[in-house]
Each structure stands twice: as structure tokens, then as C-alpha cells.
Amino acid sequence: MTKRKYKAESKRLMEIMVNSIYTNKEIFLRELISNASDAIDKMYYKSLSDENLNFNKDDYYIEISVDSEERTITIKDTGIGMDEKEIDKNLGTIAQSGTLEFKNALEKEEKPSEIIGQFGVGFYSSFLVSKEVEVLSKKFGEDKAWLWTSDGVDGYSVEEGKKESHGTEIKLYLKDNSEDENYDDFLNEHRIESLVKSYSNYIRYPIKMLVTKTRVKDESAEKPEYEEYKELEVLNSMIPIWKKNKSELKDEDYINFYHDQHYGFDEPLTWIHINVEGVVSYRAILYIPETQPFDFRSKSYKKGLQLYSNGVLIMDKCDSLLPDCYSFVKGVVDSEDLSLNISREVLQEDRQLRVIAKNIENKITSELKKILEKDREKYEKFYENFGQTLKIAVYETYGMEKDKLQDLFLFYSSKEKKLVTLSEYFDRMKEDQDKIYYATGGSIETMDKLPQGSNLKDKDIEVLYLTDSIDEFVLKVMGSYKEKEFSSISQELESSEETADKDPIFDKMKDILGDEVVEVKGSDNLGDNPVALLARGDLSIEMEKVLQYQDN
Ligand code: ADP
Ligand code: MG
Numbered sequence: 001m002t003k004r005k006y007k008a009e010s011k012r013l014m015e016i017m018v019n020s021i022y023t024n025k026e027i028f029l030r031e032l033i034s035n036a037s038d039a040i041d042k043m044y045y046k047s048l049s050d051e052n053l054n055f056n057k058d059d060y061y062i063e064i065s066v067d068s069e070e071r072t073i074t075i076k077d078t079g080i081g082m083d084e085k086e087i088d089k090n091l092g093t094i095a096q097s098g099t100l101e102f103k104n105a106l107e108k109e110e111k112p113s114e115i116i117g118q119f120g121v122g123f124y125s126s127f128l129v130s131k132e133v134e135v136l137s138k139k140f141g142e143d144k145a146w147l148w149t150s151d152g153v154d155g156y157s158v159e160e161g162k163k164e165s166h167g168t169e170i171k172l173y174l175k176d177n178s179e180d181e182n183y184d185d186f187l188n189e190h191r192i193e194s195l196v197k198s199y200s201n202y203i204r205y206p207i208k209m210l211v212t213k214t215r216v217k218d219e220s221a222e223k224p225e226y227e228e229y230k231e232l233e234v235l236n237s238m239i240p241i242w243k244k245n246k247s248e249l250k251d252e253d254y255i256n257f258y259h260d261q262h263y264g265f266d267e268p269l270t271w272i273h274i275n276v277e278g279v280v281s282y283r284a285i286l287y288i289p290e291t292q293p294f295d296f297r298s299k300s301y302k303k304g305l306q307l308y309s310n311g312v313l314i315m316d317k318c319d320s321l322l323p324d325c326y327s328f329v330k331g332v333v334d335s336e337d338l339s340l341n342i343s344r345e346v347l348q349e350d351r352q353l354r355v356i357a358k359n360i361e362n363k364i365t366s367e368l369k370k371i372l373e374k375d376r377e378k379y380e381k382f383y384e385n386f387g388q389t390l391k392i393a394v395y396e397t398y399g400m401e402k403d404k405l406q407d408l409f410l411f412y413s414s415k416e417k418k419l420v421t422l423s424e425y426f427d428r429m430k431e432d433q434d435k436i437y438y439a440t441g442g443s444i445e446t447m448d449k450l451p452q453g454s455n456l457k458d459k460d461i462e463v464l465y466l467t468d469s470i471d472e473f474v475l476k477v478m479g480s481y482k483e484k485e486f487s488s489i490s491q492e493l494e495s496s497e498e499t500a501d502k503d504p505i506f507d508k509m510k511d512i513l514g515d516e517v518v519e520v521k522g523s524d525n526l527g528d529n530p531v532a533l534l535a536r537g538d539l540s541i542e543m544e545k546v547l548q549y550q551d552n
Contacts, residue, residue, distance in 0.1 A: 014152060017094065018124050025181075028129050029064075029192070030199035031122035032075045032170055036062040037203045038099050039079025039168060043140065045106065046080065064196070064209045064235075068187045071174045078167040081139040084146050087158055091135060091148055095120040127152035129183055130172040140166040196235040198260060206234040240308070242283045242334055246273050258287055261306070263330035266290040269382055271331075272367050280355045282335035286364065289328060292385050296328065303327035305360075308334040321357045325393030325401055326364050328386050333360070361404075368408055372421070380419060383410050391474045399477045406481060411464040411471065412444055414453070422481045425462060435487040436480075438464040440472050440542035451529030452489040463489060472543050490534045 022028075040060045047055035063076045082090060082098075090098040097120030126133050131151060138145035138161075147161030163169070174183040185191055189211050196207050210230045217225040241249065241257045258268045268287040275283050286305070295301045303324070304317030322329055337352050372379040390408055393401045410419035415428070425436060437456055439447040447453070447465040456463055466472055475486040506520040513520070526532055535544065 014094065014124060014127070017121065018127055021121060022125050022128060025128040026186075026195055027199065028125040028172075029073075029075075029186075029195045031125045033062060033196070033200045033203060033207060035099075035123060036075060036077035036079060036168070037200075037205055039077050039081070040205050042080040042102060043078075046140070061206045061208055062203070063232075064192060064207065066187050066189065066192065066209075068184075071184070071187065072171050073174070073186060073192075074169055074171045076167065076169040078165065081142075081166045081168055082137045082146070083139040083142055084144070084158060086139070087135065087137060087146050087148050090120075091123060091150075092156060093120070094124065124152075126170065126172055129174055129186060131175045132173040134171040134173075135168060136161045136163050136171070137168040138163040138166050142166075193235050197237075201236050201260065202238065202240050203236055204238055206238065207236045208232050208234055240332075240334070242273070242285045242332055246275075249273075254285065254287075257285065258330070261330075261332070263287055264289045264291070264293055268330075269378065270367070270371065272363055274360070274363055276359060280335065280337045280352045280359075282333055282337070282356050282359075284331060284333040284356075284360060286329050286331035286360065288364075288367075288382060289330060289385075290381070293328065293330075301327075303329075305329070306332040307338075308332060309336065309338045318353075320353060321360060323357075323361050323393070323401075324396070325390050325405060326361065328389060329364060365404055365408075372408065380410070383408075383419070388468060388470060391468070391470050395470060395474045395477050399479070402478050406478060409474075411438070412467060414439075414448065414457070414463040414465060415460075416462075420464075425464065426482055426484065428462060429484070430459075430461060433461060434484060436464065436484050437461060437487055437489050438466050438472070438475060439489045440466045440540055443467075450489065451526045451532040452534070454529060455525035456489060466542075469542070472540060476543075488540050490532070490540060 044055050047053040060078050065074045086098060090096055133150055135148040136145060145161045145163035146158055148156055148158050150156035174186060177183055192209060200207060211233045212228050213231050214226045214228050217227040241253060254271050255267060267290050269290040270288050272286045302317050303322050304319040305321045307315040307318040321333055333356060335356060338350060387410060390405050394405050407421060407423055409422060413420040439450055439453055441447060444465050444467065453463055480486060503522060506522060509520040510517065
């Protein structure tokens with residue numbers, strides 16, 4: 001049998017592909033800028049192996065210009081350019097990435113690579129907004145330039161073109177406006193500027209554009225007259241925010257970065273900007289979100305921080321940088337000390353990475369303690385969302401995380417009528433009190449009325465009301481706090497039973513209740529309450545309920 005090749009109507013295919021990959025037309029600019037940046041990177045790499053080629057930073061840039069009359073946008077770069085063969089191959093074949101080939105060649109030599117392209121489709125996104133595209137390119141070291149033109153439907157043509165220096169110029173002839181799309185929007189300077197800022201802000205080369213400004217025409221005139229003029233401006237910030245000094249940055253900058261990186265739709269509750277210089281140096285910006293990430297409770301949620309090396313993204317979600325108890329933290333870590341010749345999988349095991357992870361963990365812990373101390377309201381907001389995550393971490397590690405996390409816990413206090421820490425409880429303990437008491441079961445109001453607690457109440461002893469079903473499990477795993485054992489108020493009642501007072505009525509009651517109860521006893525510690533139900537053994541009634549629920 002002979003294998004046959006698929007036939008495809010290329011003009012339909014192109015349309016389907018471009019429109020199905022990209023839901024958002026505006027990304028065409030990001031794609032073309034990324035390609036331009038890759039082309040300059042290639043010059044940079046060339047200079048590393050070519051002694052005759054000096055990489056003078058000022059010569060490398062990307063320039064966007066807009067012509068409102070012609071309705072065109074041009075993206076120009078001073079990168080490596082393409083010769084005739086490359087133009088034909090890279091722009092004439094869908095899913096052909098010259099950049100990927102280049103990158104693969106580099107990786108063999110284990111050189112760092114900050115190159116973006118890989119899929120070989122980004123370029124075609126220009127047809128989302130253009131009815132015609134012209135690419136004029138001249139490869140570095142060649143004499144001839146080439147002009148590629150296409151309307152995206154009937155194929156493309158390549159002919160010799162005219163261009164002074166190496167690099168590429170891509171000219172987009174915008175589509176005609178229709179009822180649902182106004183392409184003229186992309187001719188607006190502010191629109192271009194904001195697109196560059198949101199998608200291409202950390203491109204390492206300057207992205208310039210002629211922008212319109214106004215100035216006073218004649219300084220000496222009494223009534224100032226204004227005039228417009230054009231000035232070349234760099235639109236992107238190039239230097240990533242985490243590389244800047246804290247003093248240069250406003251709250252707004254941190255909040256914008258949080259949104260730019262899509263860490264969450266909410267506002268960050270707080271952030272930590274870290275700059276560590278030492279055995280292992282790194283910079284990081286970590287965020288604690290104000291609300292739970294939308295998929296936080298689902299199995300598909302993945303913790304992790306973005307990992308950059310030298311401003312280059314290595315991994316988008318490096319999970320070994322975050323312990324489970326802080327899985328809600330978002331942010332970015334950048335270190336020059338990660339050995340880049342290590343492949344990405346090995347990086348997980350990197351010793352440097354572990355040092356950074358430990359350090360980050362400590363920073364988060366101390367930041368949370370600081371908020372708890374300085375801004376209780378903010379902390380309670382945090383605790384409402386992520387307190388359970390901390391508790392689960394202690395429970396699931398059988399108490400291994402106890403020392404780190406126990407002072408971050410909050411429980412409702414019978415005495416203070418609000419959330420308190422274990423250390424606050426500890427400080428208020430009576431001189432002869434050797435246990436930390438807690439109640440479980442239902443709402444705060446219910447627990448407040450439990451007969452089991454009335455004895456302690458009479459003695460003015462504080463009780464923690466556990467409102468989260470995991471709480472008691474956590475306290476059991478912890479066992480004690482500063483050597484004071486945790487004790488359920490019902491256990492307490494049991495140990496204080498008055499066994500001497502053995503009225504025959506109790507035997508009668510046991511007869512009637514049969515297997516429903518183990519025993520019926522008298523107690524002096526019930527206050528005004530006629531009766532209290534107690535659990536036998538180590539599990540409280542509440543815990544039994546939870547376990548039963550889990551089993552089913
Ligand atoms: P990708 O960037 O994922 O490789 P694209 O469709 O964006 O895919 O681009 C296809 C190829 O065309 C690139 O890999 C590159 O070889 C070439 N190319 C595109 N734009 C330029 C440019 N401005 N300068 C040089 N080569 C380019
Ligand atoms: Mg690309």
C-alpha cells in the first residue's frame with residue numbers, strides 16, 4: 001500500500017488555523033515583536049562566536065511606525081534578517097520555525113537561550129488584521145534584500161527588494177473596517193503603546209515608536225500657543241520589575257505586574273520583594289492573593305513560581321520552589337546562579353534551587369507573622385482564605401510543619417469572642433492550668449452552650465471553639481503547644497466524673513438506652529445542664545462524624 005499525502009485547501013487552512021489559534025486579534029503585534037526580538041538575539045549569538053562582529057547594543061532595536069493615510073503599521077528590526085531561501089522556507093511553510101531549528105542547534109552547545117519562537121505560526125497572525133503583508137528582509141552579510149508579499153489567500157510571491165542594512169521590515173495593510181471590527185483602532189498610538197506594555201514589556205531590546213507630543217510654540221508669547229511634534233520614544237520597560245530597586249517602585253507597579261502576569265483577577269493582599277546576595281543570589285517578587293485562585297480547590301490547581309534565569313523564563317510553574325503549605329503564593333524568582341547548562345528536568349533537583357526554596361519559605365513565614373502582628377484585620381482576611389491550607393499542611397505531614405506554622409493559626413476564643421492565636425491563649429492561661437481546652441461541634445453559639453464547658457466557664461478558663469472540621473485533627477496531630485496539651489472539653493468532663501455518686505437511676509437509664517450508649521454516669525461539673533453526651537476513646541463525636549462522612 002502506498003501512503004498518500006493529505007491534500008488541503010491552503011487558503012482555507014490558513015484562515016482556520018489563524019482564527020482558531022488566536023481568539024484575540026491584537027496579539028499580532030506581540031508575535032511580530034517576538035520574532036523581531038528573536039532575530040536580534042540571533043545577531044547576539046552570532047557575535048559570541050564571531051570575533052569580527054561586535055554587538056553594540058545601541059544598534060539593535062525594534063521600531064514601530066504607523067501611517068494613518070495608508071492605513072499601515074510597520075514593524076522594523078535590526079536583527080539577522082533572512083535570505084531568499086529562508087524567506088521561502090520560514091514564511092512559506094505553515095508550522096515551520098526557523099527559530100526552533102536555531103534554538104535546537106544552540107542547545108546542543110548548551111548555550112543559554114532566551115529565544116521565544118518555536119511553533120512556526122506566530123507570523124501568520126498578522127493576517128488577523130491585515131489584508132496584505134509585505135516583508136522586506138536583508139540577511140546579515142548578504143548584498144541582496146528580498147521582498148515577500150502575500151494577501152494570505154492566494155499564496156505569496158518573493159522578489160528582489162531594496163534595503164540598506166540587515167534586518168527585517170514588516171508592513172501590514174490593515175483590513176477594511178467592518179460592522180463588528182474597527183481596524184483603525186490599531187492606528188492609534190496609545191493603543192499600540194498599551195499593547196506593547198501589556199505583551200512585550202520585558203523584551204530586552206528597545207521598542208521605539210514616533211509618538212505625538214505637544215509643546216508651547218513660542219515661549220515669549222503672552223498667550224501660549226501649542227504645537228504638535230513627533231518624538232521617538234521607547235515603549236517597553238525592558239528591565240523586569242524584580243530587577244529594579246524597591247525604592248523605584250510604587251504599589252501600583254507591583255499591582256500592575258500581578259495583573260500583567262495573570263497571577264489572579266483579584267488584587268494582591270500583599271507582596272514580598274526579595275533581593276538576596278550571598279552563596280546563592282536571587283531576586284523574587286512573591287504575592288499573597290486577596291482571594292483564593294479560582295481553581296484553588298480543584299485537583300487541577302498547580303502551585304509554583306515562575307523561574308527566570310538572568311531575566312529569561314526557564315519554567316512557568318516551578319513547584320519545587322514552594323512548600324505545599326504556601327501553595328497559594330504567586331510570583332517570580334530570578335537567579336543568575338542556576339547552572340543553565342542543566343536541562344530543565346534536572347533543574348528540579350538543583351542544590352541552588354533548594355537553597356532558594358528554603359529561603360523563600362522562611363521569607364513567607366516571617367512576612368505572615370509580621371502581618372499577624374501589625375495588621376490583624378489583613379491577617380484575618382488572609383486566614384479566611386488560606387488558613388485551612390496551613391492546617392492541612394500540618395495534618396498531612398503528621399506535625400512536621402508544626403513548629404513553622406503553629407503560631408500562624410487562629411481559633412475562636414470563648415473569652416475574647418474573636419479569633420486568637422495559640423500564643424495569646426498561652427499567655428492568658430491560669431497559673432495552675434496545664435491544658436489548652438477546645439470545644440467542637442456546630443456553630444460558635446452551639447459550642448458556647450455545651451454543658452461540657454460550663455465547669456470551665458465557671459472557673460473562668462478560656463476555651464477554643466473549633467469551627468473548621470479539620471481543626472481537631474490538626475490539634476490531635478500537634479498534641480501540644482509549648483508543652484501544654486490540647487484537651488477536648490468533653491474529655492475533661494469525663495476525667496472529672498463523680499464515680500462515687502452511683503445512683504440506681506443510671507443503671508435504669510442504661511437499660512433503656514441499651515446499645516445506644518456505653519455507660520451512664522453522674523457528674524458534678526454540668527453547671528445548670530441536666531445532661532451531656534461524651535465520646536469514648538480518642539475520637540470526639542465530631543471527629544467520628546467527619547471520618548464517617550469521608551468513608552461514605
Ligand atoms: P516562530 O517564531 O514560532 O518560529 P513564526 O511564524 O513567528 O514562528 O515565524 C516563522 C519563522 O520566520 C521564524 O522561526 C523565523 O525563522 C522567521 N522570521 C519571522 N520573523 C522574522 C524576523 N523579523 N526576522 C528574521 N526572521 C524572521
Ligand atoms: Mg514567532
